[in-house]
Amino acid sequence: MPRGGARGTSKGIPSATVSRLITYLRVLNGLEANGLERVSSDLLASEAQVSAFQVRKDLAYFGTFGTRGTGYTVSNLRDELKRILGLTRQWRVAIVGMGRLGQALADYPGLVEYDFELVAAFDVDERKVGRGFGTVLVRALDELPSAVSELDIEMVFLTVPVRAAQAAADAVTGAGVKGILNFAPTVVSVPPDVRVENVDFLAALKRLSYFLHEDGVVPEDPAA
Amino acid sequence: MPRGGARGTSKGIPSATVSRLITYLRVLNGLEANGLERVSSDLLASEAQVSAFQVRKDLAYFGTFGTRGTGYTVSNLRDELKRILGLTRQWRVAIVGMGRLGQALADYPGLVEYDFELVAAFDVDERKVGRGFGTVLVRALDELPSAVSELDIEMVFLTVPVRAAQAAADAVTGAGVKGILNFAPTVVSVPPDVRVENVDFLAALKRLSYFLHEDGVVPEDPAA
DNA sequence: ATATGTGAATTGATTCACAGCG
DNA sequence: CGCTGTGAATCAATTCACATAT
Numbered sequence: 001m002p003r004g005g006a007r008g009t010s011k012g013i014p015s016a017t018v019s020r021l022i023t024y025l026r027v028l029n030g031l032e033a034n035g036l037e038r039v040s041s042d043l044l045a046s047e048a049q050v051s052a053f054q055v056r057k058d059l060a061y062f063g064t065f066g067t068r069g070t071g072y073t074v075s076n077l078r079d080e081l082k083r084i085l086g087l088t089r090q091w092r093v094a095i096v097g098m099g100r101l102g103q104a105l106a107d108y109p110g111l112v113e114y115d116f117e118l119v120a121a122f123d124v125d126e127r128k129v130g131r132g133f134g135t136v137l138v139r140a141l142d143e144l145p146s147a148v149s150e151l152d153i154e155m156v157f158l159t160v161p162v163r164a165a166q167a168a169a170d171a172v173t174g175a176g177v178k179g180i181l182n183f184a185p186t187v188v189s190v191p192p193d194v195r196v197e198n199v200d201f202l203a204a205l206k207r208l209s210y211f212l213h214e215d216g217v218v219p220e221d222p223a224a
Numbered sequence: 225m226p227r228g229g230a231r232g233t234s235k236g237i238p239s240a241t242v243s244r245l246i247t248y249l250r251v252l253n254g255l256e257a258n259g260l261e262r263v264s265s266d267l268l269a270s271e272a273q274v275s276a277f278q279v280r281k282d283l284a285y286f287g288t289f290g291t292r293g294t295g296y297t298v299s300n301l302r303d304e305l306k307r308i309l310g311l312t313r314q315w316r317v318a319i320v321g322m323g324r325l326g327q328a329l330a331d332y333p334g335l336v337e338y339d340f341e342l343v344a345a346f347d348v349d350e351r352k353v354g355r356g357f358g359t360v361l362v363r364a365l366d367e368l369p370s371a372v373s374e375l376d377i378e379m380v381f382l383t384v385p386v387r388a389a390q391a392a393a394d395a396v397t398g399a400g401v402k403g404i405l406n407f408a409p410t411v412v413s414v415p416p417d418v419r420v421e422n423v424d425f426l427a428a429l430k431r432l433s434y435f436l437h438e439d440g441v442v443p444e445d446p447a448a
Numbered sequence: 449a450t451a452t453g454t455g456a457a458t459t460g461a462t463t464c465a466c467a468g469c470g
Numbered sequence: 471c472g473c474t475g476t477g478a479a480t481c482a483a484t485t486c487a488c489a490t491a492t
Contacts, residue, residue, distance in 0.1 A: 068469045068474045086437020124360040195435040204421040208403045213310025213420040292491040349452045
């Protein structure tokens with residue numbers, strides 16, 4: 001019965017809204033780079049490919065940021081969105097699984113740019129332990145619990161094979177990490193206070209397969 | 225204002241359903257590898273981390289695949305899902321943008337495994353043209369129109385920088401490709417008969433930031 | 449007895465229309 | 471007047487209860 005203090009911490013915000021806020025933030029950065037100072041919900045909407053209603057409703061979940069009759073100030077709205085999304089501080093991340101993908105992420109310059117600081121990397125493979133990638137040395141997986149508290153690791157990129165994903169997720173959450181960016185093409189289950197976001201290239205590829213295929217498929221007729 | 229253009233599906237099937245079907249297929253493959261022959265909606269649901277109602281409703285959009293009182297035959301349901309998802313045939317794909325990510329995808333063995341055949345790669349950079357990655361040679365971008373028809377390219381992985389994404393998408397759709405797997409962290413707009421699926425690691429990372437940050441944020445108090 | 453398949457109820461998200469403020 | 475902010479209406483998705491088949 002969620003009737004009482006509906007004003008508590010932001011619950012009940014559609015996760016589609018969060019995704020769109022990220023798009024709005026990108027659009028604003030682009031507009032700002034072009035020297036634009038003001039923006040209307042209409043312009044923002046067309047750039048983000050949603051309706052203006054949607055833009056205003058999404059923003060309204062978090063407060064009122066515009067001026068009636070005028071619109072929004074680009075830099076102001078951009079700052080508000082960064083604040084809402086938790087992007088005004090650094091996040092300390094580690095990579096678990098230093099295969100091809102883990103190595104690529106360790107070298108990715110975009111991380112630093114967006115204030116995500118890579119502070120550790122882990123792998124089970126003895127031969128990889130001690131090697132350096134990007135700014136970090138690879139550690140053995142059993143160092144994870146101590147490293148999480150010593151280095152204050154807040155998020156982990158899970159880049160291990162499917163067969164190792166659940167065990168690795170258990171180790172990560174057992175060590176106290178509350179956020180997992182899961183690149184393994186599988187469902188991982190975690191305690192309720194841990195958040196998992198999936199980055200699933202193969203699933204996206206199969207969705208594409210479905211939608212391209214779709215036009216040629218006739219659904220079964222339940223005429224019985 | 226995007227009127228009428230239902231971005232979901234053409235047949236009224238929730239796109240969340242399509243995503244879940246992909247998960248069910250993975251679960252079934254796992255169960256089959258373990259020698260299981262029968263499965264109930266309950267088991268499938270718990271493995272996929274959804275409700276059994278959801279599993280049955282998702283399947284019901286496409287037909288009836290189970291036996292009352294018994295459940296589903298693993299191999300049969302797996303085959304049906306592959307058929308529904310368009311995964312019973314090969315798909316011919318090309319990569320546009322042979323930077324780090326494009327190169328990594330060209331080498332990725334998972335593509336072949338899932339019947340996605342890489343038939344071409346493109347880049348604007350003169351110095352990359354002619355080099356080989358995986359099974360293909362890099363071509364100049366202006367060869368795209370002829371290559372699409374000659375090689376029957378059906379999907380493209382868009383792995384170019386954000387600033388080049390829209391122009392590249394225009395070139396791709398102009399050449400007649402109907403499916404784009406967009407890895408660039410930006411919205412690309414395409415004609416209504418083209419499907420775009422996004423693989424957006426930075427967006428997932430920012431969603432994680434939001435949800436971890438969330439607990440510490442107090443929404444604005446309208447006492448001004 | 450058991451587990452699927454499905455109309456109906458419920459919950460959630462999006463769209464709308466216009467009130468409210470600059 | 472113009473454009474934001476928001477309750478109300480519409481639309482979509484999920485949950486449920488149970489009839490139905492083996």
